[in-house]
Amino acid sequence: MTARWFPDEMPTPAASAETAGWWEAASRHRLVVQRCDQCGRTRHPPGPVCPSCRAVTSDWLELPGTGTVYTYTVVHQAFVPALADRLPYVVIAVELDGATGARLVSNLVDAAPEDVEVGLPVEVVWEDMGPELALPRFRPAGVAPSAPAGARSEGTR
Amino acid sequence: MTPRARAACLVGVGETRYAKWGGIPDASEYQLATEAILAAVADAGLSVDDVDGLASFAEDRNDATFVAADLGLPELRYASLSWLPGGGGACAAVANAAMAVETGAADVVVVYRSLCQGQFRRFGRGPGNAPARPGRASVPHVRRARSLLDAHVAFTMPFGMFSPPIAYAMVLRRHMHKYGTAPEHLGQVAVTTRGHAARNPRAVMGARPMTLDDYFSSRLVSEPFRLFDCCLENDGACAVVVTTAERAADAARPAVQIVASAQGAPQGFGHGQYCNVGMPDDDYASAGARGVAARLWARAGLGPKDVDVAQIYDHFTGLVLLSLEDFGFCDVGGGGPFAASGALAWPDGALPINTHGGSLSEAYIHGLNHVVEGVRQLRGESTCQVENAETCLVTSAAGVPTSALVLGRP
Numbered sequence: 001m002t003a004r005w006f007p008d009e010m011p012t013p014a015a016s017a018e019t020a021g022w023w024e025a026a027s028r029h030r031l032v033v034q035r036c037d038q039c040g041r042t043r044h045p046p047g048p049v050c051p052s053c054r055a056v057t058s059d060w061l062e063l064p065g066t067g068t069v070y071t072y073t074v075v076h077q078a079f080v081p082a083l084a085d086r087l088p089y090v091v092i093a094v095e096l097d098g099a100t101g102a103r104l105v106s107n108l109v110d111a112a113p114e115d116v117e118v119g120l121p122v123e124v125v126w127e128d129m130g131p132e133l134a135l136p137r138f139r140p141a142g143v144a145p146s147a148p149a150g151a152r153s154e155g156t157r
Numbered sequence: 158m159t160p161r162a163r164a165a166c167l168v169g170v171g172e173t174r175y176a177k178w179g180g181i182p183d184a185s186e187y188q189l190a191t192e193a194i195l196a197a198v199a200d201a202g203l204s205v206d207d208v209d210g211l212a213s214f215a216e217d218r219n220d221a222t223f224v225a226a227d228l229g230l231p232e233l234r235y236a237s238l239s240w241l242p243g244g245g246g247a248c249a250a251v252a253n254a255a256m257a258v259e260t261g262a263a264d265v266v267v268v269y270r271s272l273c274q275g276q277f278r279r280f281g282r283g284p285g286n287a288p289a290r291p292g293r294a295s296v297p298h299v300r301r302a303r304s305l306l307d308a309h310v311a312f313t314m315p316f317g318m319f320s321p322p323i324a325y326a327m328v329l330r331r332h333m334h335k336y337g338t339a340p341e342h343l344g345q346v347a348v349t350t351r352g353h354a355a356r357n358p359r360a361v362m363g364a365r366p367m368t369l370d371d372y373f374s375s376r377l378v379s380e381p382f383r384l385f386d387c388c389l390e391n392d393g394a395c396a397v398v399v400t401t402a403e404r405a406a407d408a409a410r411p412a413v414q415i416v417a418s419a420q421g422a423p424q425g426f427g428h429g430q431y432c433n434v435g436m437p438d439d440d441y442a443s444a445g446a447r448g449v450a451a452r453l454w455a456r457a458g459l460g461p462k463d464v465d466v467a468q469i470y471d472h473f474t475g476l477v478l479l480s481l482e483d484f485g486f487c488d489v490g491g492g493g494p495f496a497a498s499g500a501l502a503w504p505d506g507a508l509p510i511n512t513h514g515g516s517l518s519e520a521y522i523h524g525l526n527h528v529v530e531g532v533r534q535l536r537g538e539s540t541c542q543v544e545n546a547e548t549c550l551v552t553s554a555a556g557v558p559t560s561a562l563v564l565g566r567p
Contacts, residue, residue, distance in 0.1 A: 008295075011319070013311035014302035023299045023311075044435055045312050051425070070434070071334070071441075073326035076377040079319045091318050091379075093327060093434040103434045105313045118334045129297035135315055 002128045005109045005137060006089075009082035012133070018046045021060055027134050029126045032060040033099040044102035065124035066141060067094040070103055074113045090116050094138055110139040162403040165255030166412035167564070169203065169398035170529040171196025175361050175520035179275025181392035189394035190219040190271035191228060197267060197396035202409025208398075210235035210266030212254040214246025214523070219271055235263035241420060242428060243321075244470055244516075244554030247524040248562045252418035254399040264404055270525040271394035309432040321472060322387050324431045325556055326379040329475035332442045333381065335490065338478065340381055342493030344372040346474035347385045347517055349502045354514025356540040361391050362518040386474040388516035395526050411567030413535045416548070417457035419449045422558035429557035439489075444476060444555030446483040454485070457563040459548060461485040464563075466534050466543040467508055467550040468527035471515040476555040481508075484550065484561070503541040512541035524553050531564045 015023045022045075025032040034046040038055035049056055070093040078084040090108040108116050109125065122138035129135055159165075173189045173196070174181070181189065198205055205228050211221035212235075221236040235257045239246035247270065254266035302308035318324055332338050351367040354360035367385065375384040405412035426445045427433035434441065454460050461484060471477050478492025486508055487495035495501075503509035513519040513530040520526055531549040533539045547566045553559045 006315075006317070008297055010297070010317070011314035012297050012300055013315050014300040014307045015311065016302040016305070016308035019302070019308050019311065020299075027299075045309055045433070071327045071331040073323055073330055073382075074377075074380040075317060075323055076379065079317075079323075083317070089317055091316060091323060091327065101435055105316050105318050105434055107316050118331070129315075131296070133297045133299055137316075 002126050002134075005107070005127055006129075007082040007086070008129070009080055010129075011080070018048050022046055025060060026136060027132055029134055031063045031065045031124050031136050033063055033096065033102045034058050035061040042099040042102045044099070044104060061099065063096055063098045065136075067096040067122055067138070069093070069108070069116060069118055069120040069122060070095045071118060072108065072116045074116070088113050092116065092122070092138065094122060104136070107137045108139065109137045110143060115140065159259045162401060163259050163261065164402045165258050165399055165415045166402055166405050167251075167397055167415060167528075167532050168400055168405045168408040168410055168412050169197040169199070169201025170395070170532045171198070171200050172359065172395035172526065172529060173393050175359055175391060175393035177361055177392075178390040179392065181273060182275070186271045186273035186276050186394070187219050187223075189273060189392070190224060190269050193271065193394035193396040194224065194228065194267050194269050197398050200410060201398045203265060203398065205229065206231055207265045208267055209233065210254065210257050210263030212237045212250045212257070212266055212268045213270060214239040214250045215242050217270070219269070224269070235266060239420070239560070241553070241560055242557045244472060244523040245429070245557040245559040246553060247528060247560070248418060248551055248553045249420040249560035250525075251397065251399060251415065251528055251562060252420060252560060255415045255418060258399055258401050265398065265400045267396050267398050268525065268528075269394065269396040270522050272522050273392040274390045275392050306428070306432070309428065313432055321431060322382050323379045325473050325476055326382045327434070328430050328442060328479070328556060329381055329473075332475070332479065332490075335442055336493070338475070338490075338493040340373075341369070342478060342496050343381065343386055343474040344369050345496045346471070346477045346501065347372050349496075350471065350511045350515045351518045353503055353512050353541045354518035357513050357519055358540070360514040360519040361389055362514065382473060382475070385517075388472045389518070389521045391520050393520050393522055395522050395529050397525070397528050397532065411536055413532045413567055414565035416459070416563040416565040417453050418560065418562050419452040419456065420558075420560035421449055423448050426558065431557065442479075443489070444479040444483040444559070445557070446480060446552065446555060446559050446561070449559055449561055450484045453561050453563060459563060464508065464548050464550045465546040466512060467510045468512070468515070468530050468552070469510045470524045470527060470552050470554045471511060471517050472521075472554060474517065477510070480552050480555045483555070484552065503543065509541065509543055512539050512543065527551050528562065531562070535564055535566045
């Protein structure tokens, strides 16, 4: 298992026919984005039709996992009770390198909340929530790797 | 053109008592919906026997079909639910009712909203990973989506972007980054509208005055939003009656004109910033209402300078600034300084807004109470009455596909 930052009690994702491929790639620690195989437009969240050329076929483009913080918020309220001892936490929208117009909502980890700013370069780090669920979080690009697996694993039970 | 006799107007408004979250334990949300409808019909001087249409907007738990049956409508000829999410559809529901009476599909349509948040699971908690057994969460995994929305919020909720204040705090952060909007600007909206609520006996927060110091003392929820940047959570219901000018002539109250309406969203805006952050940058840091505003002003033959008073949807202080920009009351990025100038305050500001106190201080009825207040202003009955008000703008929620109305004096 990878390092853990968020508790098991976080909402679990639900997949549709259009989005299942994204979650399946994530489970293998591959950060992908849906790409129209006709005009090349990338889009997120995944959908059944290209909004530009209306082609109904697409593939998954694997991304380098780097990007910059587009916007963010530091959350001080535990909307899920299990978050109470992990406040504050940082939610970011990431402008992903290699995928024009496809931003991702995620978290900044391995950084103090006051270090987050618009434009901060970040890189993906995976959190295994379970054997079949991994979520991409982000840390400031180029910082030392996270604590060893299990060091912050109070949520893994 | 609609024949003049069938031009749609608003002839009645009604509401139940408004109380803080869980403050109405003795009546169901559905019961309050019916009470508000009866009050609005009585205000219009009409009978339920005159009502032949019902309208509301997305996520309404109180189906029009049951309402029609339980109120004993002689015949239900029109029922509609706007798709615009959350608070985006209040003005659209009125517009849909107006289209129904103007086309002759119905003659008297009541638009209603009831929201007893104390009676249901708290909004924004997220679905959570419910324990399979007490005290033990199940192993996190990917579920099968129950709806399109379920599949979309899968890309936000597992990352702790559960609730609207978190999603829209991110919009405001981007706006601050681009334009220099400051926390004081947000506080000005909260303090100004709280001042308006102090004169309104219906307002949930009417007896709770607020200074800018009080605002800055309130706890942080999701930066830059503090508690007092966020709308109320409460119990209550309201309704408005839409009919034709011809029928309005017999009504008990002066008929407020529905001068123009518009609804929609720009390309790529999706369901709004709550579950899509990929729209063009200019749209992300906006209310998403520029197209709605352009069509509204064109249909009305009016512009922002013609507006005497406005009821601007205020789920969050900062989004009021974005709506003011989108509807052209100030330049893009200029919403903060415009608010700080005192423009929004009754009675002396250039554009008094939310003269009832809004969702921040009167009640959070998904903005249908903003339509009610618009009608009161044009009848000369507001508790913060703008002298000789002839034109009122009413907007629905920023940050989702939305709608707006221009209302005119009887």
